[in-house]
Amino acid sequence: MKTVRTTILLDADLLDRLDRHVQRQRTTKTSVIAAALEAWLDSNGATPEFPFLGIGRSSHGRLSLDGRAITRREAGRRQGGS
Numbered sequence: 804m805k806t807v808r809t810t811i812l813l814d815a816d817l818l819d820r821l822d823r824h825v826q827r828q829r830t831t832k833t834s835v836i837a838a839a840l841e842a843w844l845d846s847n848g849a850t851p852e853f854p855f856l857g858i859g860r861s862s863h864g865r866l867s868l869d870g871r872a873i874t875r876r877e878a879g880r881r882q883g884g885s
Contacts, residue, residue, distance in 0.1 A: 811836070 813821070825832055
């Protein structure tokens, strides 16, 4: 997945809490912020669009089945599955 750098402004107290958390958990600010944003977007109905995915049957053999399998696999990743 391609990542892009951005800047966020935080209250000093919130940044201190984040710093302490990442030190305790031995993780990164990036991973904590990304997980928090994913959770917030998921709970607020901001789902990603699948412009490549169509509903219906394909005349190209397994294409419809493969598309459904890919969608299920990607949805599981967003929900914390494997």
